[in-house]
Each structure stands twice: as structure tokens, then as C-alpha cells.
Amino acid sequence: MGTRVVALCGGVGGAKLAYGLSRLLRPEDLCIIVNTGDDFEHLGLHICPDIDTVTYTLADVAHAGQGWGRADEQWMVMQEIERLGGESWFKLGDRDIALHLLRTQKMRAGSTLTEVSAYFAAKLGVRHSVVPMCNQRVRTVLETEAGELAFQEYFVKHQCEPIVHALQYAGADDAGLTPEVTHALQDDNLRGVIVCPSNPYLSIAPILAVSGLRARLRALSVPVLAVSPIVAGQALKGPAAKMMHELGHHGGALGIANLYADFIDALMLDTQDFALAGRHNAVSPRLLFGNIIMTSRDERVELARTCLDHLDHLGG
């Protein structure tokens, strides 16, 4: 049995499970592939919400409550930008801006996103691999009743209110697997893959859309386990449940099984959703049940341990 685990991850919910995994696995045994479909330029800065959330969470410097940004943050730059008439709808803290400034500088100087992400993770004391899904620019675009919206417009400006008709991951066809992603997914020593409880459309689908990535997952001989981001019909955070409904994937968490059916072996649902077992007719993916709500750091580690156990049973 292999020792190495790959996790596919978006922002907050996924980052919590990634944190749990990082407390159980050696640095060389965990590679977290992170969504970059939400990345954008703002105030001339290159911003990577999910990579930063994962890195800050693993470094234990993430803000506990708000779901983005740093703990112990200050807001002087934003306050002054507002005073000077600059755009202030997207809040950036002072510590956060420091990282964005350096990242933007490094990328203008020719570094790849993979390189700068590894640099900042190391500087913040994160020893596990946090890698972007690709180095090319991929942007999640939502076709909504209010027209085409870039992710941040939908998420922050419009507060996820417009009904979504479809999504595009612009640039994904032209994006290629990085050596780091390729290596992680072909590792002879692979124990399995975990799809973290992140929004399937906004966080996981962009990763899957990177040319060649979904095919690699499908072809793996080791188990792939997804953890549902939906409990009792509600997303733990964000618009996942609302979007599934709008996009015609009914059935609550079972909708996730449909979305990932071609490449996962099992889907872990919360025990609150045990009744769904009776409505699941397919043989694959297998449904597993447990507590998937992570309110404490202990619960993150707990769920990570459960996921690893499941991987090993599925593989064994």
C-alpha cells in the first residue's frame, strides 16, 4: 500500500480537511491540488483566494470566522484606498496585501504560480505541498440570469443571488498539468485521492476541467474518495446547494455522487443524510457515512483520519 495522498481542494471547507490531513501525514505524503478558477486581478494585485485560504489554514494564521484572509489582521490600506476613491468592494487586509504584492512582483518577474505558492507556503511554515491546479490562467465564469459574471462578481458583489444557468472554466482547455500535479497523480506510492468537501461547481470542477486531469483520476488504480460539502440538503458554507438546485441536480448530497460518478469510488456523507442510502440505486460510488461537519480542529483531524481509513479499506 502506498503512503502518499492527493487532495483536491477549494477554499474554506476543503482547507479544513486538508488541515486535518496535514496533521496526520508526513509532508512528503500529502499533495494538495488547489483550485485557481477564482483567482483574479484586483488593484493590480494577483489574488489567489483558495491557495491563500489553504496555505493560511495549514499555517494556522487564517481568520477563524470569516472564511478568508488572515487572523490578527489590520485594514489601514483598504481604509485609505476607500478614502482615495479606489475600489473597496473586495476587502483585503494589510497582511494579506503584503503577500499579494510579493506574489504579483514575483509573477511579473517570471515565476510560475506553482513556484510562488511553494515559496509562500514555506515562508509561512507550511511543509506539505500546496500546488495550484495549473500555471495557466483559468477563470470560472457564471452564466446567470443577471448575465455573465466573473466568480468574484457573483460571489462578493452579487452575494451569490443570481440564478445560475451554466458555468464555464475559461482557459481550462489550454491549461496543462504541471510536473507537480502529474507527479502527484502518477506516484507509484499513491495511497489514494481525497476530494475535499468543497463546492463541486466552483472549487472542484475547475480542477477537473484542467486538460487531462479528470482522465488521470478516472484511470487511477488507487481509490478516490469524495467528501460531500452538503449536509441535510444545505451547503456547509457558500452556494453549493443553491447552485445544484438551479442546475437541476436534485437529491441533495446524492447530486454530488452524480457529478463525480466517473472517477470516485466512494462518497462520504454525513450521518444526518443516512436516509439517502435508500435512494441511491447505483453500485458505484459506494456511500459512506460519518460526521463530516468540522467545527473544531480536532474534528478536522478526526474526519481526515476517517477518510484515510476509508481509502485503505477501499484499496485493500
Added chain:
Amino acid sequence: MGTRVVALCGGVGGAKLAYGLSRLLRPEDLCIIVNTGDDFEHLGLHICPDIDTVTYTLADVAHAGQGWGRADEQWMVMQEIERLGGESWFKLGDRDIALHLLRTQKMRAGSTLTEVSAYFAAKLGVRHSVVPMCNQRVRTVLETEAGELAFQEYFVKHQCEPIVHALQYAGADDAGLTPEVTHALQDDNLRGVIVCPSNPYLSIAPILAVSGLRARLRALSVPVLAVSPIVAGQALKGPAAKMMHELGHHGGALGIANLYADFIDALMLDTQDFALAGRHNAVSPRLLFGNIIMTSRDERVELARTCLDHLDHLGG
């Protein structure tokens, strides 16, 4: 007699006199042409030390003691940049960074430096004109015993220590007069021009080097008055006296008379330098004496009033 005054200005010392003038003249009667030879890119930000010092000083938000940056400043971004391994030799405060971010964004979007400078002056409540000497990139380069140094390297990194052999204002030949500078200097209603007490090599010479500017000053029919930045053989601030010595312009403040001889009508020296009157053989520029040390806001206004009086006498 005209009502409009043009001031040529560098950083701190010049900004104090510009402040004094702004308290005596209506907004439409003062145009401050500011050195941009010190401008540079740092951390991907477009930084204009002299324009910002003048604007912050006129807005009364400049730091009182340190000679650059804002009062009531915080340093979280810089602190975090240092932690993340970024360059920290040039200190930028959080409020200051807000302005640099917006300026960089606006310039990337195609605004001229004249436009963005006017924008920020207005946002900070400055009603008098603060205009850059030109819109093109001009960079002061110092040829020193330690090799060629960009201004900030010389000034901040090397603390003005290397002996200076010569200076270049790279790009000045290709820089042209802006409509704002042209208009200010050809105004039929011009009362006179004041060269503020700024470093002649680092602050005033770059302005004079902009193609066509020195010739315009020489051709003016209204009086041009310079105020010495040197008192009793010492610069009030910065390396002016040291550089004059290194570059062979001896004679303390009288060296200023030589540097500006072709376009000024009078040079104002401090009363402490009254003895220099006996060593000044030339008819022009005329030497004037008074208190040119501005330690309080009242003294800034006092010196401004004296300068305006002198202009009017010279013109009358």
C-alpha cells in the same frame, strides 16, 4: 503685475516653502512643478517621493519629523513583507502603500502622471496645482566612487556616503513639457517663479533637464527667485552641501548662484551667510538675505511672504 506664481520643488525643504505659498495664494495662482527624477518602481509599485511629499505636506498629512511618508502611519504591510522575505530596505507605510497601489493601477490603465497626481491631490484636499515636471520617465543616476547608483540606492541604501563624480538625468532629453507646465510658464498673468530650497542636483536639476524647460525659464520676462537650500555651509537637509563640494562648487551657498546663474534674477540666502555678500562679484544674480530656515508652519508662510515681496520688487 501678474498674480500667478510657479514654484520648482523637490521634497521636504521645497515642500515647506510650497506649503507657505499655498497659504498665501489662491489655488489658481500657484502651480508647483515637482521633480520626478527620484521616482522608481519598488515591490511593483510606482513611487513618486517628491510629488507625494509635496502633496502630503500641502494636505497637512505629512509625517512631521521623518521627511517622507504620512503622519499617523502604520507599518503592517512592510512588517509582513519582511516576514515573507520581500525587500524591506525601503520603508513604505500602510497609508502610503494605498496611494501607490492606486497610482500604479491608474498608470497601468493609461493615465498620465500629471492626471494621477492631480487626482490624488484633489482627494487629499489640496486645491493648488501639484504637477510633475513631465509625464515621461526620467531617472536621476549618480556616478560615484561606488559605481553608477540609482537615486534611491544612493540615498537610502548607501545613505549618501559614496563620493559623487557626476549626475545624469536619464530620459530627460526625450521628456517633453506637459501642457500644464507649458501653460504655467507662459501664463500672461505670471507674477514670477520661485526655485524652492531643494537640492540643486537631485531635485532642481532634473526639472531643469526636461527638454526645453531651462530655456523657457531663461526667456521669461518676469522675475525668477531662488531660495538657497544651504545655510552656513550646511544643507538644511540631505546631501546638497556634501555634493556641491564633491562636484567642485565651493563657496557654500554662493555655489547655488553659479548653478542657476543663467535663469535666476536673485538668490535668497540666510542672514547667517551675510558675509558671502562680500565674496559675490557678479551683478547677477542679486543676493537677498533673510531667515530661510523653516522650523514652524508660521515660518513657512513667513518665508513665502518674503519671497513674494521680493518677486514683486524684482519685477517692479
